[in-house]
Amino acid sequence: MSEFVVKSPKHCAKQGFYGNKLNKKLLYAISTFLISLLSLILLIYLLLHPSKPEFFLREANLYQLNLSGPHLLNSSIQITVVSKNPNQKVGIYYDQLQLYASYKGQQITTEASLPPFYQGHQDDNILTALLIGSFLPVASSFGDEVSRDQNTGTLVLSLKVNGRLRWKVGTWVSSRYRLNVDCVTVMAFPNSFGPLNSKKVIQCSTVV
Numbered sequence: 001m002s003e004f005v006v007k008s009p010k011h012c013a014k015q016g017f018y019g020n021k022l023n024k025k026l027l028y029a030i031s032t033f034l035i036s037l038l039s040l041i042l043l044i045y046l047l048l049h050p051s052k053p054e055f056f057l058r059e060a061n062l063y064q065l066n067l068s069g070p071h072l073l074n075s076s077i078q079i080t081v082v083s084k085n086p087n088q089k090v091g092i093y094y095d096q097l098q099l100y101a102s103y104k105g106q107q108i109t110t111e112a113s114l115p116p117f118y119q120g121h122q123d124d125n126i127l128t129a130l131l132i133g134s135f136l137p138v139a140s141s142f143g144d145e146v147s148r149d150q151n152t153g154t155l156v157l158s159l160k161v162n163g164r165l166r167w168k169v170g171t172w173v174s175s176r177y178r179l180n181v182d183c184v185t186v187m188a189f190p191n192s193f194g195p196l197n198s199k200k201v202i203q204c205s206t207v208v
Helices: 011-046 140-153
Strands: 054-067 072-084 091-103 113-114 117-119 124-137 154-167 179-190 196-198 204-206
Touching: 054 113, 054 140, 054 179, 072 091, 072 204, 091 124, 091 196, 113 140, 140 154, 179 196
Parallel strands: none
Antiparallel strands: 054 072, 054 196, 072 124, 091 113, 091 117, 091 154, 154 179, 179 204
16 A cells, blocks of 8 residues: 655645745855955955065264274264055064165174064154164275265265064964165265265165
8 A cells, every 4th residue: 555645735834934944044154154265365365465664764874984994994874764554454563673784785884773663554653773883894995985985975875674574464463574675875975074964765675
């Protein structure tokens, strides 16, 4: 004998109700997953493609550049640098910044360290440092090179900034990245006694 099961309309309606409810839950779960995935992709994009910070040499004053003996140099340079974060959504932690000056490939000051700081979205920070060199060894041709520049009336200096930084997006902070900045300035020899200076704002090259 065959057995037939006949479902009433009420039973079918009840099954359809639970089916629609299950479909809605599934659709909600899929939508939530896709939104989370898109948010994650956007976050990764911001983390991997932040704009590098910008540095500007605002002022440099060379107070001393004297040889003590044929190969030892004494120097004193006051510099002012502006650091800018161009990112709208990414902050920057500067964990370490070391500055020094060089002349024709030779380091003419010891490194000066700046304290760590955080730079918010599109913020500017003014950094100042006094760079000193005491009895630094230089090439035997150093004095002749400075004399030639003095005859031409200008001297070219390079300010170096080396350090490490971290990107910050929301509460997430990246690992450390190396930072290298190079600011080249041309300083004119004064007609009278006084320091060489440069007060023209110069944009520096930045590598992260």
